[in-house]
Amino acid sequence: MKHLLSISDLDRAEIEDLLTLAAEFSSVLERDIPKVPTLRGRTIATVFFEASTRTRLSFERAAKALSADVMSFAPGTSSVTKGESLKDTVLTLEATGADLFVVRHGSVGAAARVAGWVNGPVINGGDGAHQHPTQALLDALTLRQRFGKLDGLKVGIVGDIANSRVARSNIDAFTKLGAQVELIAPSPLLPVDLSAFPVTVSGSLEDSLPHLDVVYLLRVQIERGSGPILPSLAEYGLRFGMNRQRLQMLPADAVVMHPGPINRGVEITADVADDPRSLVLDQVQNGVSTRMAVIFRLLGAS
Numbered sequence: 001m002k003h004l005l006s007i008s009d010l011d012r013a014e015i016e017d018l019l020t021l022a023a024e025f026s027s028v029l030e031r032d033i034p035k036v037p038t039l040r041g042r043t044i045a046t047v048f049f050e051a052s053t054r055t056r057l058s059f060e061r062a063a064k065a066l067s068a069d070v071m072s073f074a075p076g077t078s079s080v081t082k083g084e085s086l087k088d089t090v091l092t093l094e095a096t097g098a099d100l101f102v103v104r105h106g107s108v109g110a111a112a113r114v115a116g117w118v119n120g121p122v123i124n125g126g127d128g129a130h131q132h133p134t135q136a137l138l139d140a141l142t143l144r145q146r147f148g149k150l151d152g153l154k155v156g157i158v159g160d161i162a163n164s165r166v167a168r169s170n171i172d173a174f175t176k177l178g179a180q181v182e183l184i185a186p187s188p189l190l191p192v193d194l195s196a197f198p199v200t201v202s203g204s205l206e207d208s209l210p211h212l213d214v215v216y217l218l219r220v221q222i223e224r225g226s227g228p229i230l231p232s233l234a235e236y237g238l239r240f241g242m243n244r245q246r247l248q249m250l251p252a253d254a255v256v257m258h259p260g261p262i263n264r265g266v267e268i269t270a271d272v273a274d275d276p277r278s279l280v281l282d283q284v285q286n287g288v289s290t291r292m293a294v295i296f297r298l299l300g301a302s
């Protein structure tokens with residue numbers, strides 16, 4: 001693996017290898033000194049052209065836990081404001097000493113473009129509505145911890161599928177690991193062409209809940225244009241939001257997931273977000289060890 005741009009870069013064995021390594025790094029993070037010296041002298045650049053809390057901070061924490069140095073690039077305080085291009089930006093970071101690039105950008109294919117310009121490995125931290133591969137890996141790790149394996153799990157992905165890079169990555173990762181995925185959304189929030197997705201589709205959350213092991217809620221992405229195509233966010237929450245009453249419609253050992261950031265009161269009520277059956281913070285925690293595993297596989301051998 002030279003880069004991680006998409007879950008399609010990985011087969012089942014490679015995903016399972018990364019999850020196993022991530023589980024080993026989880027135990028490193030529980031030590032008194034949660035650090036290994038593996039990447040001493042190497043530098044990770046986080047190049048985020050879109051906002052992030054979880055992805056950027058967990059990559060930076062992961063890099064430091066591997067003893068790498070971190071260069072944290074923010075466009076608003078950089079020479080991008082003077083018109084510098086993406087290409088010149090990443091070449092400048094490489095000339096400054098970056099060995100690996102984590103790239104988040106609003107344009108589909110941006111991380112792949114960067115991979116064509118720099119010598120070091122590139123990890124896609126989210127490109128438009130295309131891919132967010134490390135989110136899918138950390139979610140798969142969270143499910144493997146809870147259920148032992150994904151084979152046969154029934155996962156409902158709910159909400160703004162059309163605009164979701166998380167949905168695209170997770171459908172690919174979950175089905176490669178043997179889960180069955182159902183997309184649950186109002187038709188305006190579904191992609192026009194679903195023929196490439198190995199999924200079933202439902203228009204009713206309440207019909208689907210009794211047969212799901214996992215309800216995976218997506219944020220309604222107002223910034224990508226989803227707001228105006230819905231009657232209102234309140235109406236969306238009434239039909240597709242997860243609340244206490246709907247939680248009780250799930251099988252007893254089913255769980256609730258969300259990639260964050262959460263719109264409390266829209267796709268999930270506050271009490272469900274904080275319920276013991278919600279794995280939201282387990283997902284965040286697993287982001288660190290998962291990203292350690294990906295960085296290690298891309299840089300560790302060289």
Ligand code: CP
Pocket residue numbers: 051052053054055056126135259260261
């Ligand atoms: N899940 C996720 O990508 O969160 P951030 O946008 O906060 O990184």
